[in-house]
Amino acid sequence: MTQLKQSKYYVNREISWLAFNNRVLEEARDTQNPLLERAKFLSITQKNMDEWFMVRVASLQQQVFVGHDRVDASGLLPKQQLKEISSAAGEQIRSQYQVLNRSIIPALKKHGFALQHSTDLNEDQIKFLKRFFDEELLPVLTPMAIDSTRPFPFLANDTLNIGVRLKKDDEKSEKHIAVLQVPETSGRVISLPESNQVILVEEVVQLFLDALFQGYTIKESTVFHILRDMELDVADDEDTPNILQEVQSKLQERERGRVIRVIVSANTSKTLMTKLIKALEVPDERVYDVNGAIDLTFIDAWLKLINAPSLEFSAFKGYEExxxxxxxxxxxxxxxxxxxxxxxxxxxxxxxxxxxxxxxxxxxxxxxxxxxxxxxxxxxxxxxxxxxxxxxxxxxxxxxxxxxxxxxxxxxxxxxxxxxxxxxxxxxxxxxxxxxxxxxxxxxxxxxxxxxxxxxxxxxxxxxxxxxxxxxxxxxxxxxxxxxxxxxxxxxxxxxxxxLHMSPDGIRDFIYDKITNEITNAKSGKTAGIKMKFNSLSDERMIRRLYEASEAGVPVELIVRGITMLRVGIPNVSENIAVHSIVGRFLEHSRIYSFDNDGDPEVYLSSADLMTRNLDRRVELFFPIRDHNLRQRVLTIFQTMWDDNVKTRILQPNGVFEKIDRRGLSAINAQEIFIAESLASQVEQQQREKEQHAQRDFEPINNPFTGEKA
Known part of the structure; x- marks a missing residue:
């Protein structure tokens, strides 16, 4: 029996998560997707990464602070993980901005939707924005000087801020620094009159920034975005008298967590950058400078101002039984x-x-x-x-x-x-x-x-x-x-x-038993197989069980949307395991667990993924589909997704998910197939209702004496 605990058999959880987010980013690059949908995918990658930093990266940072020295399944200490993922995240952020600047913005401009910069504005637009600034922004802006009597202010989580370097008009030095938070009261994206052009609110603030610093010359201003540690550490043990009060208390504390990441404009001077980073107390490896609009979630606000159905997925409503x-x-x-x-x-x-x-x-x-x-x-x-x-x-x-x-x-x-x-x-x-x-x-x-x-x-x-x-x-x-x-x-x-089976006690053992049964069947020459679909696979013990099934000759088919710490193609370990991942129009969220059972498949659905938290620290339910027709429907759903060759990426032995080479193959897009089936069912239902209504109508017969309609 192979020693299955070796670190070389596992992928680091956070590196695997970044690979998932990169698959979402690939959808933003894919010109087969409608343009506005590509823009949405890009925005999603930003929201995904923000949450990942606030929770997962923050958790690793906390482990480093408290001296936690336990390695993960892939053999990395928390400090080593932080170093690797900070670098990998930087590469992904650069890729995000390449997609934004080289693809999304030029394509939108080609369709008449332009994101303007302050240097692009005409005289009328500048006048409009000056009125807007004076009436909407100036009253709520609060510049905060930084000096010996006024320390660096608290900046809230997930906020956009402007750092300013100033020179007093009667002094030679340029040592004055100030910051101000970009207001959210007027929205992130400002529509310019009589056009499809927009400008970001932070550019408007910077355009008229001198109104806030009279008697000073602005030498430089830069936009930056901060994220804080947002893990909610609730002590809901026996010593906690009221869990509701504890959560409410921790919500207030969470807002003041450590700064976990800073994204700043690439044209920021070293002088201003150094001062800001020192004041925010964030490690250099988690400061990322970018060329373009800071915080890509502005795309969502921009898209709300664009009315172009032809650049979106066709509207779709589901079948109603x-x-x-x-x-x-x-x-x-x-x-x-x-x-x-x-x-x-x-x-x-x-x-x-x-x-x-x-x-x-x-x-x-x-x-x-x-x-x-x-x-x-x-x-x-x-x-x-x-x-x-x-x-x-x-x-x-x-x-x-x-x-x-x-x-x-x-x-x-x-x-x-x-x-x-x-x-x-x-x-x-x-x-x-x-x-x-x-x-x-x-x-x-x-x-x-x-x-x-x-x-x-x-x-x-x-x-x-x-x-x-x-x-x-x-x-x-x-x-x-x-x-x-x-x-x-x-x-x-x-x-x-x-x-029913319920975690934290029942689901893990039940799945173990089902895997063991498939192993026994395979060794006895009976048909065997495991088909599973879920969001994440990060439980080391469950991965080992799947490796054991593969070693015994059980075919294992996994559809995993996000994280998978499992490696495929390891000789004598995972040669019988195949992993697919689908990222498409809809977020794949269903969980399916199927076991061949010597040709009489058992099918289960669950709220649980194969993550340690789901199996050991959450209340989850795992329930059977007993009706034969419904069981077959679930298996058909799985098979349709397994056959997908458009949105599917297949995990390779080198740990990379690659798209399927479709040369010579007909396109199979599972989500589009399900949409088509749903629409066909709706048409059939409408036809049935029409026929039933027609049967209720009656044609008056002729009066046998007069020949007229009765």
Whole structure:
């Protein structure tokens, strides 16, 4: 047996994450994508990287500060990881700006949408911007001098700032330094009148900066963007009396975390750069100078001002299953299980499931977990409505959901005020499971209706995240879900579940057992195989199990959107493992786990990825698809994605994901196939409705005596 713990068998987690973000960047380069979509992909890479710095890089920096000296699976100490990823991130940032300056901006300008610089403006535009500056910007700008009596000011996380080097008119030296935060009150992008031209607000501020420093000459100004350590270190142990108060307290502390990254304009002088970096106390290796607009998320604001549907993906709405209409929903689910594949199937039935339950007099109780919801969530409103109507409504709101903590605290408070029983997560664990339980009285009996999903109950992101969800009234699953809520909201420790598996205790061992079964089958000459789709693979022990399966001859097919620390093509270790990654129009978010089981496939869906946090430190659910037709549908979905040769990259033994050489092959774009199937189903449904309506119409017969229409 090969020693599978050797570091050479694993890729560093953060390097793998950067490789994923580079795959997103490739979509920004891809001229087969509509232009505005390419611009969106570029903006996404910036948002992705910002979050990665604020959490993952910050975590490594904290480990270095406290002297943590444990190596990761790839054999690197935290300090070594920081050095490698800081360099790799710099290369990716340079690539981002190459795409911006050489591709996106010139292409947009060719279509008549120009990003102007202050040197490009005509006289009328300068007059317009002077009025705008005086009326909108000047009243809110606050220049802050830096000297012996006025130390360097606190600059908030994720802010754009301007550093200024000045000379007093009656002095020879140029030693005066000031900073000011670019205001957000007027937006990042300013439309210029009677044109499709725009200018960034920081350029407007710099254009009229002398109005703020009368008696001084501005020798230089530069724009810079800072990110801080935004890890929320909540001590939710037995010594924490109130987890809600602890989260609220930590949210305030987090805003003052250490500076973790600075991006600054490349034309900044060494003098000004040195002063700024010293004051911000950020290591040199995490200061990146760029040629172009700082903070590429300005693209989002710019795109909102561009009306050019021909430069976007065609509008698409998912198929709506009529059997799941509110007036039919419970009767339909009582008879059959239903599988929804979002966004190709609309998310509406999930929302309507809660809304219908709120209005239904026979519904006694609604229980639900919430991890991330939209800013104006119809589900939140439905839960409040249900409580107001006297139903027992219990909601677990995970207030530790990263970067949604404030939003979730708000919704939890709102629900409480409406009479909902709210549980604020669990000590020591995040609740990432996605489940709704509806308890309904029918013919003097109690029936449980359940929705289980792979993604959040967020009606907005459901339009561009791919996820799978199951509606069922299966009695065993219903009993399991009821037990889950007893665990989450009270004190309960059931001896077993009928069908569900739950982390932190059950999912890891269950997957181990299934992998072991496939190994046994392969060694016995039976058919074997493992097919999995998830977002990330970073659990070292799970990777070792997959290596063991490969060693035993089990074919392992993995579709991994993001991180994968596994290496393929290692002789006698991973020769039977293939890894695909799809980055396309929709964010691949569904989790599928399938085991061949000697030709009788077992198929499961889950809220969990194969990450240590999901398997050991979160409440996740892993549930079977028992209906034969639905099971086959999930396998078909997987196979369609596996056959994709347009958006798929395949992991190579050297650790690089490469696109498929399509010469001589017909294009197979899985997401486009699913869209086409959804549209075809919608046409068929419209035709059926038309035919049903025609059958209800009647043609009056002729009066046999007069020959006239009756």
């Amino acid at each position: 009529q059997a799941l209409a509110p007036d039919k929903m419970f009767d339909s689910i009582k008879k059959n299980d239903y599988l929804l594949h979002h966004p190709y199937d609309t998310f509406k039935p999930v929302v309507q499931f809660v809304q219908a339950a709120a209005r239904d007099d026979d519904v006694l109780a609604i229980k639900m977990t919430l991890y991330r919801v939209s800013g104006n969530s119809p589900i939140i409103k439905a839960l409040a409505d249900a409580a107001q109507r006297g139903k027992q409504v219990t909601v677990l709101v995970e207030i530790k959901a990263r970067f949604d903590e404030k939003n979730n605290v708000h919704w939890a408070r709102e629900l409480e005020q409406e009479g909902v029983h709210v549980v604020y997560g669990l000590r020591g664990l995040k609740v990432h499971a996605k489940v709704v339980l509806i308890v309904r009285r029918e013919d003097d009996a109690i029936r449980r209706y359940v929705h289980l999903g792979t993604g959040n109950y967020n009606d907005v992101t459901a339009n561009f995240y791919t996820d799978l969800g199951l509606f069922t009234s299966d009695s065993e699953l219903g009993a399991d879900v009821a037990s889950i809520f007893n665990i989450l909201t009270g004190y309960s420790d059931p001896l077993y579940f009928h069908q």
